[in-house]
Amino acid sequence: MKTNPSPDPGVIAGALSQMDRKLRLIEEKMDNLHNHLDLVENNLLETNNVIAKQKDELTRTARELRKQMQTDLEQFEKFADQMNSLASKDSVKVIEKYIDILDPLKMLDKEDVEEIVAEKLKAKSD
Numbered sequence: 521m522k523t524n525p526s527p528d529p530g531v532i533a534g535a536l537s538q539m540d541r542k543l544r545l546i547e548e549k550m551d552n553l554h555n556h557l558d559l560v561e562n563n564l565l566e567t568n569n570v571i572a573k574q575k576d577e578l579t580r581t582a583r584e585l586r587k588q589m590q591t592d593l594e595q596f597e598k599f600a601d602q603m604n605s606l607a608s609k610d611s612v613k614v615i616e617k618y619i620d621i622l623d624p625l626k627m628l629d630k631e632d633v634e635e636i637v638a639e640k641l642k643a644k645s646d
Contacts, residue, residue: 628636
C-alpha cells in the first residue's frame with residue numbers, strides 16, 4: 521500500500537506563519553480603512569453642521585431683506601402719494617403768469633393811497 525507522505529512540519533509552520541503575516545496585514549489595512557472612514561464621516565458631519573448654520577443665517581438674512589424691502593416699498597408709495605399732491609409744473613406756470621400780470625410790487629398799499637390822496641388835496645387847496 522501506498523502511504524501518504526506526511527508533510528514536513530517546517531513547511532507547514534512556514535506556511536502558517538506566512539498566512540498569519542498576511543492576515544495581520546489585512547487586519548491592519550482594515551483598521552486603517554475604518555479610521556479613514558471615521559475621519560471622513562466626522563468631517564462630513566462637521567461640514568453638514570456648518571452648511572446647516574449657513575442655511576439658517578441665509579434664511580434669516582432673506583427674511584430681514586424681505587421686511588426691509590417691504591418697508592422701503594411702503595415709504596416709496598408714501599413719497600409717491602406726496603409727490604402727487606404737490607403742484608404740477610403746469611400749475612406753477614399758471615401761477616407765475618398771474619403773478620406777472622398782477623405784479624404785486626407795483627400795487628399800492630393803504631398808506632400809499634392815503635399819502636397820494638393827501639398830496640392831491642393839498643395841491644388843490646394851494
